[in-house]
Amino acid sequence: MKPVVQNPPRSSAKTASKAKSAAPAPFNAFSFSQEQFQALAHLTLAHAKKLGASNAAAEVSEGSGLSVSVRKAELETVERNRDKSLGVTVFVGQRRGNASTSDFSEQAIAQTVQAAYDIARYTAEDPHAGLADEQDIAPVGTHLDLDLYHPWAINSEEAAALALRAEAAALSTSRKISNSEGASVSAQHSHFYAAYTNGFEGGYASSRHSLSVAPIAGKGAHMQRDYWYSSMRDAQRLASPEIVGRYAAERALSRLGSRRISTRQCPVLFESTLAAGLMGAFTHAINGGALYRQSSFLMDCLGQQVFPEHIEIEENPFILGGKGSSPFDSEGVRVAPRKLVRDGRVQGYLLSSYTARKLGMRTTGNAGGSHNLTLSSKLTQSGDDLPAMLKKLGTGLFVIELMGQGVNGVTGDYSRGASGFWVENGEIAYPVEEITIAGNLKDMFMGIEAAGADTYNYGAKTTGSLLINRMMVAGG
Incomplete structure (x- = not known):
């Protein structure tokens, strides 16, 4: 399978200017x-x-x-x-x-x-x-x-x-x-x-x-x-x-000629578009609504190690043209760039004024959700494109499609229908279908071994492909 065709993202290095008259x-x-x-x-x-x-x-x-x-x-x-x-x-x-x-x-x-x-x-x-x-x-x-x-x-x-x-x-x-x-x-x-x-x-x-x-x-x-x-x-x-x-x-x-594989444990590489979904599970878990209702598998995680030390997640509301950009949140609260995760440790939650008051904290400017999240790894090299990530996977499963809603936000249990490719010695061997991948999000987050340079923006989340060290794969 060829690497994902990507649209070049608008540069986040540009600095936003104060509101000015737009051209007609x-x-x-x-x-x-x-x-x-x-x-x-x-x-x-x-x-x-x-x-x-x-x-x-x-x-x-x-x-x-x-x-x-x-x-x-x-x-x-x-x-x-x-x-x-x-x-x-x-x-x-x-x-x-x-x-x-x-x-x-x-x-x-x-x-x-x-x-x-x-x-x-x-x-x-x-x-x-x-x-x-x-x-x-x-x-x-x-x-x-x-x-x-x-x-x-x-x-x-x-x-x-x-x-x-x-x-x-x-x-x-x-x-x-x-x-x-x-x-x-x-x-x-x-x-x-x-x-x-x-x-x-x-x-x-x-x-x-x-x-x-x-x-x-x-x-x-x-x-x-x-x-x-x-x-x-x-x-x-x-x-x-x-x-x-x-x-x-x-x-x-x-995907022609897809087959099922036997049940096993193996490393799993998530395509960049699907890796954004793992970021979504994390942001849901640190959302104030889930936290004050005590319905998050990451309760009291502030300052705690949730990812390996090489993983960081940044929020930047001010990316020009960004799909999650905004000069203020849905309550009119000021927003600002910040690190949500540094050295694998959670640095902040996603709070509105209401959820912050419920938790005895202060709003983070996230009424309405997060703003332009980017996951990165200190280990990623510029040449870590999809073929390089397949080499790092070695022998395991490369997932390009997920089905179902099998994510338990309270326990972190994760089970999704999947299809993709079986990879051997860093090369795609054959397409696979009708399988289920399962694990717990706490283990999956800590098991991220590598993040690719094949970054793709999916909605308001940007990440490369993510390699998880081990998951259960249920086949035929």
Whole structure:
């Protein structure tokens, strides 16, 4: 199997600048301006104050987009979306109520605020409820321009043409590519503005565009399916349809002749796209919600050795164009780059204001989740590409697909259906399927022997392939 085709990530070495006037958009993706949203948010807060709310938060948002799919050289679907919402949270002391509306008229806003206020009056008090503390919010005027919005003025005919090119490239790769589950192109745009009575105000626009294709190789009971995609905030940085289509086809072809293997223990190499999922299990375990509910297998892990000493995980909200970039979290709290893991030891949790109060700690600016996580190893060399990682694996399993949701967040037990390749002496021997890999995440994290230089950005997480020293593989 060939190494994963990668889009070059936007350089994290660039320094974000303070918000500045953007160049005129090539087309208007929205029906409302940020100034109109600001006025609506202020109007919402005014209604809340008039009712006697002790605190309130208002957020106004809008999204628009186009999604087109094709299959076997024919247009299948064209979907356009345009939606808008105004949400309000009202606090009456330490009682909290929420309501939302898609009607931006003053009467509808007043009714929505009233509904949130009425809910708050009759809910139970929560001593930890409330807006973020004023000293934690990102001051107005300091919000960074993180290059998150790149509108794509594409119409349905142009989107269909791109999808057809991707599918045609896949189908023409080999006569063994027998069918297609289709190809799709999506262009999505959104923006919001939020205002809270603790003094926070801010908002920004963002975009997310993608291209994907899923070819089928072989025939009958021996068919194999795989896919590939490219996703970027800036459509100009998407991989070409031909590259996406050919690589998706190569992945499907490489799986022909898959077989089962006998049950054994062996080292396992996770492809970089799947390694990001292991990072996701870690971030879930150090999330404040799981910690205060005592439903995490990493309880009280702050300062503890969770990974080998060579592993580090960094969070950086300020990567220009990053998929997890933001000048503030969803509560308006300031964010900053930091090490989540240093020398294998946990340096911090992922906390919102509420979960921090529950734990007797301070918010980390992670209401809404983490921001651009990167896992790295001090042992990684520049030449540690996928072939080099297969050499390090030696004899074992290289996993490229996982199935099922077999992760227990409380115990750390891990069991997933898998497929991939059996590797002998650092070379792929044959594809395998219908197997299960199992272990415990504590052991798996501590068992990471190497991280590849074949880094890939999957959502807001970046990592290379990860080599785990030993797992149970159940086959036929």
